[in-house]
Amino acid sequence: MRTYVFRIVVPRRDWGRVEWLTEVLKKENVELLYTRVDQLFSERADLDSIEVAFLLRGDTRARRELERRLAESLRGSIGFFVSYVKLED
Numbered sequence: 466m467r468t469y470v471f472r473i474v475v476p477r478r479d480w481g482r483v484e485w486l487t488e489v490l491k492k493e494n495v496e497l498l499y500t501r502v503d504q505l506f507s508e509r510a511d512l513d514s515i516e517v518a519f520l521l522r523g524d525t526r527a528r529r530e531l532e533r534r535l536a537e538s539l540r541g542s543i544g545f546f547v548s549y550v551k552l553e554d
Contacts, residue, residue: 475544478511
C-alpha cells in the first residue's frame with residue numbers, strides 16, 4: 466500500500482465542481498493536511514483560491530479513480546490538481 470499526496474486548487478466560483486471531495490476526505494484511508502482560502506483580488510471574491518491537500522493511502526487503482534474523477538470535475542475550469550507518491554522517511 467502506498468501513500469499519495471493530493472493537492473487541489475480551485476477558484477471559489479468552481480468549488481461546486483469538486484464539493485463531492487468533502488465526502489472523500491471523511492474516509493478512513495485519507496488524512497487531511499490542510500485547507501486554505503487565499504484572497505487574490507479584493508474586488509473579485511469569486512476568484513479567491515481554495516486549496517486542499519491530503520494524503521490517500523491505498524493502491525494504484527484508488528489513486529487513478531480519484532484522479533479520473535477530479536479531471537472530469539475540473540474540465541473547463543482554471544482549477545487544477547497534482548498527485549504524487551509520498552516517499553517514506
